[in-house]
Amino acid sequence: MTNNFFKKGRWLLSIFLVVSLLCSCTPPPKSAATPTSAGYEQYKAADLSMQKNFNLFTEDLFRNEISNSGISFHFSIADPASRGLKTVPLTLGDFSLDNMKQNSKDLLELKTKLMQFNPRKLTKDQRLTYQILYSYIETELTSDGMELYTEPLTSTIGVQAQLPVLFAEYAFYNRDDVENYLSLLSTIDDYYSQILEYEKEKSKAGLFMSDSAADHVLKSCEAYLIQPDHSFLAETFNTRIDALNDLTPEEKAAYKEKNLKVLEENFVPAYKNLINGITALMGTGTNEKGLAAFPDGKKYFEYLVNSNTGTSYDSVESLKKAIEKQISSEIKALGQITKDNPKILDQLDTYSFRYTKPDEILDSLKSQINKDFPELPPCQYTVKYVPVALESSLSPAFYLVPPIDRYEDNIIYINGNKRFQNDDLYTTLAHEGYPGHLYQNVYFLSKSQNDLRSILSFAAYSEGWATYVENYSYTLDNGLDPDLGKLLAHNSAITLGIYAYLDICINYEGWDKEQTAKYLGTFYNVDKTDIVDTIYNSLVENPTNYMKYYVGYLEIMEMKSAAQKILKDKFDLKEFHTFLLDTGPAPFSVILPEFRNWLGKELRTN
Incomplete structure (x- = not known):
């Protein structure tokens, strides 16, 4: 499994407005009387005025947010003067408990300012931004009083x-x-x-920490x-x-x-x-178990789930059932492949992709995705290798998001550590490059007219997309037997799903290492102590990290399945991908209503 912890690296030091959003409802818009013919132009003028003010509001918020940290500032925009920014903040930020508490007060003030706008008088794009901001604020306010549960130091993503x-x-x-x-x-x-x-x-x-x-x-x-x-x-x-x-x-x-x-x-x-x-x-630190063993641990985990996945599910329990259902469907599909082609299992230890060099892989991916994904504007990339001294402390691969005004320049890092030698570079670069993080970011940054939306980080959207297309890449013309590609894709999804499922069991339901070992041994024949220890410790130290990947993937797969079921032969994969890319980074609680609107439009036009 590829962990892409740097895709939003520029927001590592920022506390405010940088995480995925809660599954919360958009507040009902203020009522607006139906205008008479005589008053129509006045109503329209009021709309235009509010739209202008909303743009000013988001522009100010953008400038304030990137000014919290010199790193965030520099990685966000290459030419600050183009946005009226003259002073570079020469600070890495304020990581203090007092500042965290102040953030809650700032969020309440921001909510008051936001609700002065009537969503009905905003443009379609502005309404989406409004919904995202409102959802974010509501989510983050649920963490008030639990500031000390945040952990800035972890082995790989700290x-x-x-x-x-x-x-x-x-x-x-x-x-x-x-x-x-x-x-x-x-x-x-x-x-x-x-x-x-x-x-x-x-x-x-x-x-x-323990x-x-x-x-x-x-x-x-x-x-x-x-x-x-x-x-x-x-x-x-x-x-x-x-x-x-x-x-x-x-x-x-x-x-x-x-x-x-x-x-x-x-x-x-x-x-x-x-x-x-x-x-x-x-x-x-006396707690060797997950968050559930802390006084407000379950409550904090609920916050993390909503913040880091932006899931459309209304509770951890319902999300867990959805994860179980998706895992079961993947296992069933995997079983059908092996039933129809029993000899395919013989290839698991001997298969290889046609291309093995990074540039060859990325060129192959770039040319093959044209049939299912919209075209990108011109851009370039540089592939680098993690310094040897850091190989043991960084993830297998990662992508650095470029400044919003230099989206043409992209960087992908590969970790050459021997512990990652069994990772498939082909699918890893699909995750990081085409049609993964690089592709998604370049697409959105090249089209976005709102600077604030361009800097907001929604981990489950970006990692869910990258995980989804990583699995898609197994089915391309890549040198694999088509059945083997499908089998590997399902197996990858199952593995990640198990991590997400166990995350809930450990950090929300309070499973200890013995319960985790029993589950893995009973259902997945995993009985090696070192493997169980690695999985358990990783989930304890990084609650909801794997859920960002899997829940995002799950939400996308559910939308795709619904579209295929409703549109039948009218379903167009390229149109579905275009919808997701045009909507852009957002919580799935906000994306889902947009999806339903898109689906209705597809039904009417097709």
């Missing part, structure tokens, strides 16, 4: 693992970018000190105890500096020396202090 890679990919467009980069990098020790103070607050409240989770974080941190002059941050910095044409050789040399000094005096000490601080707190 701040300490991701932030250095963002620095390595911080683009230098001019001299000012170099200065801003060095200023931001020099604040990393202060930023990590904030996080450490927050972890101390968690410890006092009895909510600190010793096993802390040990995983410590190992992640150790990967960044680097020799400045031999580090990937020095190498990538030097490469970016050398590419600038507006610097003299002397200036370039001076910047390189300054970078080494910042790495030595700020970056490395930041990780040493974090290691010392986490080590000192070990032993204070």
Whole structure:
């Protein structure tokens, strides 16, 4: 399974308006009297005025949001002046308990401002943005009072693992970018000190991570105890500096020396202090089980499910039943394939894809998806490999979302660690590239007229889409026996579904490791202790992470199945994909009504 934890890396440090949205209802619009013929132009003028004000409202919100962090700012927009932004925030943000509590107050204020607009007087696109914002606010307000349940430090997707890679990919467009980069990098020790103070607050409240989770974080941190002059941050910095044409050789040399000094005096000490601080707190986290074992753990898990999946299901229990149903359907389909073609199982240990090199794979995918997906504008990509020193602490592959005004430039990272050598690169690059993250982001960014929507992150939409098309790629002309491709696709979905199902069992229903082992052994013949331990610990340390992938996939598959059932031979896969892509990142609670409207339109026009 491919974990693409960097697809929204630019929002790693932002707390406000960056997560998937709740399955909450849009408030009823304010009533509007039917205009008389004499008053029609006045009514229309009022509509136009409100639409203009709504645009101003979202523009202000966009500028405020990307100004919370210098990293978010730079990864969001390459040319700030084009949006009226002149000052780059030279901070990594404010990660403090006080700031989190203030966010709840800010959300209430934002809700008041939002509800001053009448959705009926907005354009179709504006109404969708309104619904997304309202849903987001309602979701995030349910976490009020549970701020200390947030965990910024986890082994693979935590701040300490991701932030250095963002620095390595911080683009230098001019001299000012170099200065801003060095200023931001020099604040990393202060930023990590904030996080450490927050972890101390968690410890006092009895909510600190278990010793096993802390040990995983410590190992992640150790990967960044680097020799400045031999580090990937020095190498990538030097490469970016050398590419600038507006610097003299002397200036370039001076910047390189300054970078080494910042790495030595700020970056490395930041990780040493974090290691010392986490080590000192070990032993204070007494819960080795999931969230359900904490006082408000079940309530917080409900919040995480709604926030991270934006599911259209109204409860964790109903979502669990939907997951079980989807897994069962995949198992049934897999069984039918093996029944019709028993010899297909003989190929499981010997199969290979036709293409194995990244560029060949991406070119093949790009050419084959034309029949089922709309065309993209011109764009390019660069495939990079994770630095060897970081292979053990990062995911198998990830995609970096480009700035909204430079969507043409895309970067995909591949992790060459031996533990990922059995992962199929073909389907991994379908997930990250075409028609996955790269394709979806370029499509939306090239069409979006609303900057705010372009920066909002909805994990279940993006990861659900990427998971859906990853499975789709198994069925392409890729060198596999068609039956084997279908079998592998179903098997991949089943595996991810099991993780999502167990996530609920462990973090919501309170299963311990023994119950988890019994389930895996009874139903899936998984009896190796190390495998059970890995699955259990991963779900305890990263609640709802796998659900982002699977629930998004589940919601898309359910919409597709409904469309096929209702439209029958009128169903057009390309039109369905176009609908999802045009709707863009949003919670499925908001997408589902849009889907029903689209389905009705398809019935009428076909």
